[in-house]
Amino acid sequence: MRIRLDIAYDGTHFRGWARQxxxxxxxxxxxxxxERIIGGSPRLVVAGRTDAGVxxxxxxxxxxxxxxxIARLPRRRRDNDEADAVAALAGRIRGVLGAYSDVTxxxxxxAPEGFDARFSxxxxxxxxxxxxxxxxxxxxxxxxxxxxxxxxDVVAMDAAANRLIGLHDxxxxxxAREEATTIRTxxxxxxxxxxxxxxxxxxxxxxFCHSMVRALVGACVAVGEGRIEIDDVVAIRxxxxxxxxxxxxxxxxxxxxxxxxxxDELLAARAxxxxxxxxxxxxxx
Numbered sequence: 001m002r003i004r005l006d007i008a009y010d011g012t013h014f015r016g017w018a019r020q021x022x023x024x025x026x027x028x029x030x031x032x033x034x035e036r037i038i039g040g041s042p043r044l045v046v047a048g049r050t051d052a053g054v055x056x057x058x059x060x061x062x063x064x065x066x067x068x069x070i071a072r073l074p075r076r077r078r079d080n081d082e083a084d085a086v087a088a089l090a091g092r093i094r095g096v097l098g099a100y101s102d103v104t105x106x107x108x109x110x111a112p113e114g115f116d117a118r119f120s121x122x123x124x125x126x127x128x129x130x131x132x133x134x135x136x137x138x139x140x141x142x143x144x145x146x147x148x149x150x151x152x153d154v155v156a157m158d159a160a161a162n163r164l165i166g167l168h169d170x171x172x173x174x175x176a177r178e179e180a181t182t183i184r185t186x187x188x189x190x191x192x193x194x195x196x197x198x199x200x201x202x203x204x205x206x207x208f209c210h211s212m213v214r215a216l217v218g219a220c221v222a223v224g225e226g227r228i229e230i231d232d233v234v235a236i237r238x239x240x241x242x243x244x245x246x247x248x249x250x251x252x253x254x255x256x257x258x259x260x261x262x263x264d265e266l267l268a269a270r271a272x273x274x275x276x277x278x279x280x281x282x283x284x285x
Contacts, residue, residue: 001065001070001086001110002062002110002111002115003062003063003064003065003086003109004060004061004109004110004111004117005030005044005061005062005090005105005107006058006059006106006107006109007026007030007103007104007105007106008056008057008059008103008104009055009056009104010055011050011053011055011056011251012053012055012143013102014026014029014102015052016049016050016052016054017046017048017049019031026050026056026103027044027046029097030044030061030105033096034093036096037072037089037093037096038065038073039069039072040066040068040069042063042069044061044062045061045116045117046060046061047059047060047061047121047124047259048118048121048259050256051210051251052251053250053252054254054255054256055144055255055256056257057255057257058125058256058257058259060117060121060259062116062117073085073086073089074088074089074091074092075088076088082110083109083110086110087107087108087109088108089105089108090108093105093108112264113264113268114267114268114269115261116267116271117259119272120262120268120270120274121207121259121261121270121274122206122260122262123187123204123260124204124205124208124256124258124259125188125203125204125256125257125258126201126203126208126254126256126257127201127203127254127255127257128201128213128214129144129145129146129253130145130146130147130148130152130198130199130200130221130249130253131145131198132147132151132152132199133148133150134152134197135196136197138196141198142252144255145252145253146249146250146253152199152224152225153223153224153226154191154192154193154199154224156223156224156230157223157224159223159230160223161190161233162189162190163233164186164234164237165188166185167183167184167185167186168183168184168237169183170183170186170212170237171241172236172237172240172241172242173215173216173219173236173242174209174212174215175211175215177209180210181209182209182240184205184207184208184209184212185205186204186205187204187205187206188203188204189201189202189203189204201213201217201220203217211248214249214250215242215248217253218246218247218248218249219233219236221247221249222246222247
C-alpha cells in the first residue's frame with residue numbers, strides 16, 4: 001500500500017528535510033512518529049528536500065506500507081474500511097507529534113496508481129517574504145520573513161523576475177553540485193506587496209537546483225536596491241557565473257507552498273519520464 005501525506009512545517013528549528021545522524025530534521029521527526037504508530041522502519045519519499053530553516057505549507061511525501069504495517073493502521077470505524085484507516089493515520093501522527101508541534105501532517109490518503117511524490121511531480125511552487133524599510137520590522141513575523149534595511153522598488157523587481165522566465169541554464173543562480181544539471185524551466189516568477197506591505201515572491205518551476213529560489217530572490221533584491229539593472233539578471237544568467245551582487249538570501253523567508261501533479265492516469269508515465277531524464281543527466285555528467 002502506498003500512502004500520500006500532505007505536510008506543513010516551520011523549518012526554523014530543523015536542519016532541513018532529509019534525515020541526518022544526531023540532527024533534528026523533518027523527515028526524522030515524522031518517521032519516528034510513524035514508527036511508533038505502525039512499526040517497522042517507515043521511509044518517506046518527498047517531493048522537494050528543503051534546506052535548513054526553509055518552511056513548507058504544501059509539502060508532499062509518500063510512504064509504502066507492508067502487510068504488518070497496514071494491519072496496525074488506526075481505524076475510526078469497525079467495518080475495516082481501508083480508505084478510512086488511511087485517513088485516520090494523519091490524526092494519529094498529529095497526536096504523537098503533540099500540541100503546537102512545528103511539523104504536522106494535514107492529510108493522509110491512498111495514493112493513486114503510479115503516484116510517486118518526487119518523480120510524478122510536474123512543478124513546485126515557492127513563496128518568499130521580504131520586509132524592507134517601507135514595511136518595517138515585525139518581531140511576530142521574524143521566523144518567516146527576511147528583512148533588508150533599504151527601500152525596495154517592487155516594480156523593478158517584478159520586471160526583472162519576468163525576464164528570467166523560461167527554459168534556461170540557471171548555473172549562475174544555483175550552488176554547484178557535482179553531476180547535477182542546472183537546466184530548469186522557470187514557469188512563473190513575480191513580485192508584489194501584500195496587504196501588510198511585505199514583498200512576496202511567487203516562484204514556480206518544473207524543479208529547482210540547490211539554493212536556486214533564494215539566489216533568484218537575491219538578484220531581484222539587487223535590482224530593487226538599484227545595485228544592478230533589470231536586464232543584468234539575464235546577462236548574469238546567460239554568463240552562467242555567480243557574482244557578489246546577487247547574494248543567496250536567508251532561508252527564513254522561503255516556503256514550499258505547492259506541488260503540482262498530472263491527472264491520475266498520467267502519474268506513472270510522468271514518474272518514468274523523470275527517472276529516465278535524471279539517469280540521462282547523470283550519465284552525461
